Amino acid sequence: MLKHGILGLISNSDKTGYEIMTVFRDSLSHFWSAQTSQIYRELQTLQKAGWISRKHVEQTGRPDKNVFSITPAGHEELIRWLREDNIPAELRNPFLLKTFFMGELPVEENIAFFKAFRDASVFPDEGRQVTASADLYAMAVDHPEKAVYWKLTIAFGMMYEKMQREWCDYCLQELEAFRQKQQENTEDIQQ
Amino acid sequence: MLKHGILGLISNSDKTGYEIMTVFRDSLSHFWSAQTSQIYRELQTLQKAGWISRKHVEQTGRPDKNVFSITPAGHEELIRWLREDNIPAELRNPFLLKTFFMGELPVEENIAFFKAFRDASVFPDEGRQVTASADLYAMAVDHPEKAVYWKLTIAFGMMYEKMQREWCDYCLQELEAFRQKQQENTEDIQQ
């Protein structure tokens, strides 16, 4: 997956490892992440596969850099990957895994947990949404025909956040009801 | 993460590696997956850490099995993990990564792609939702106080699917509009 992500970024325009890192950090982080160490390693394998070519550029006043460009073979591979029919979904949600085992802790604690989670959103308000997508709009100047698709990924992020907040509210309702039921039971026993 | 998932399952009741595999496959797959090879490897490390203990049980008519139980130290570790404050979100969505680079393909092809994706839902109808959660309801008989939390994870799955379908519909709208705009442009040039 990461290989093809890097390939796609280089196909938009030539890039250094550092630039690829910043795009992952600033624009793709809500659906894919990558450490620099991993990026530089993958760049090596992509080059060995003949999908990208490297050009050493000397600089004054700042470190030299290696600029990578996509090769015809690399572009073919990118297209092949895009057409590949894998709709894997591959959900892997650590918060849900925790939720599944929360029965080990007292309800009050879990209620606090969900409240904290609900308030820790990536796009908490309209203002943030705009800045989060600012980088993409800047990139869109060079590739207006690709901007449509970038907009779609941002829309997903926003819809996901909204759904997550709604789910948290639902969970809080359920847990409050559960807590009340528990209290009533202990009162019954005490009578 | 997987270590603690396995620990949690064993804390619900003693289990063999095979049983753990079936729970991941049948009940947790919509938010976490695990191959058998990985499960058996993690069971070894969990045992070395002293968090679980192994008991060899001989059987007739079927292969012998190794039943794992959680130790007091293991239970402490499970609680510690649950209380740990990591709200990482850690989204990693291959479909969005593809979407980001779809500008390389013709719009018509991408429209077909989204239609296929929309129709390939995990919980496509009410009937399926019931069977998907049936296993959890069966497990709930032994642990009624934990069933609340299991129900929450199922609710997430359903809300996620719904959001995904809505997002697909939105994408299809946007792409249809984009296609029309493209067509109009080529007509202008031809005139």
Place this chain on the structure above:
DNA sequence: AAGACCATGTAACTCGTTACATGATTTG
């Protein structure tokens, strides 16, 4: 004067996937 930015990577480790290997019993 301190910290962020540009720019490169290596080493060690952990986690996840794919493929292979075995073999009896039960169900359709």
Place this chain on the structure above:
DNA sequence: CAAATCATGTAACGAGTTACATGGTCTT
């Protein structure tokens, strides 16, 4: 009679994380 279920793993590889290492320039 074929396929699924029960039950165990190993080997090799690929992907992801953490920690470390360097050093000049630009901004606050």
